[in-house]
Amino acid sequence: MHTQISAFHQHRKRLFGIAYRMLGTHADAEDVLQDAYLRWHALSAQPENPEAWLVTVVTRLCIDRLRKVKLERENYIGAWLPEPLIATDIDHHSPEWMVEFASDVSTAFLVVLERLGPEERAAFLLHDVFELDYSEIANMLDKTEASCRQLVSRARGRVRQSDAKPVAAVKHVVSPEMHLQLLQQFMVASKSGDRAHLEALFTSDATFTGDGGGVVVSALRILHGPDRIARLFHAIARQHGDILSFQVADINGEPGILRYGNGKLDSVLSFVLEADEHGKTRIKALYALRNPHKLLGVDAAFRIDEKN
Structure with a gap:
């Protein structure tokens, strides 16, 4: 045995x-x-x-x-x-x-x-x-x-x-340094809700996919284009910006973001980044998992105080 x-x-x-x-x-x-x-x-x-x-x-x-x-x-x-x-x-x-x-x-x-x-x-x-x-x-x-x-x-x-x-x-691979730098820019823009800054972070054909599972509010359809995505995060910042905090984490083998509201895990954000021939890196796809049933397994070590 x-x-x-x-x-x-x-x-x-x-x-x-x-x-x-x-x-x-x-x-x-x-x-x-x-x-x-x-x-x-x-x-x-x-x-x-x-x-x-x-x-x-x-x-x-x-x-x-x-x-x-x-x-x-x-x-x-x-x-x-x-x-x-x-x-x-x-x-x-x-x-x-x-x-x-x-x-x-x-x-x-x-x-x-x-x-x-x-x-x-x-x-x-x-x-x-x-x-x-x-x-x-x-x-x-x-x-x-x-x-x-x-x-x-x-x-x-x-x-x-x-x-x-x-x-x-992938013809133009995004370096780890650029990956983390873009995530930092995204966190700043998401916290402030600056639409112009947010739009500039996405490619012209960028998509946003949310998963709330019918349990919490999330986009039911895939959003296309930087304008629609920027408007979404602008609205979130207007309503909840003062209680939002972020933490970079290794999500499925790649750098991503854990977003918190009042110190409680709200969502896991995963990204697909794209670098052009000039070295400019932008977000091509963003996946936002908000279904609380799927967030139960996220390691408690990543819980951070909302003031951080």
Whole structure:
């Protein structure tokens, strides 16, 4: 039994990485891992290839789970955004931030994955993110290699057309310094509500996506253009500017912002930035998660006093 437990935990990082990318929520990913562990524990003999067996089980459980929540997410009030994973200085060794999370798990990437069918999503992740061969994927999904290639090809095309392009496909990459500098400018402009300053921070085709889940107020449709986005944050500042405070945090592997109202976490803001050929960096997409049910997992270490 001890050997079985050790073998499972040896692969837990990769299993969590697959489950979170497949499902977009920490709780669902943990539920799948728990179910997979119970099945693993019930085996009378350990498989010849434990990792392949576990990845197969987790993948199939995720596909089943996605099919069940499909209608739920289609009927969701407003846009559905994934639950954030927040890294802290004392949390570098949690399962979410181990080696298996070195590749892209940004909010924008997870959002575009929601457009894929369950099997399409699984095949794409297993091949392009976790670098499994088509023969392995075919066995895991019980499909032919040819059909798996088609699934990955379709999914890859949708990802390339989105804001979630791989870094290698981005012509002008934003440096970490510029990323943090732009977030600082955004926090200042959001606090003051300066519309001109806010507009200048966004690209001409910028989008804003909010997720309140019908629980709290949020934009029900995607906002397009710097003017509409600036007006939104101008209105927020007029009503609540005196109680707002901000904290930069590592959100799904990228710098983002935690916004507080009276010291209570109000929203998690994730960004897609774009640099032009002149080195000017602007915000191309902004995702604002406000659904309080999805904010429960945000680390309490990031709670700050409203006066800061």
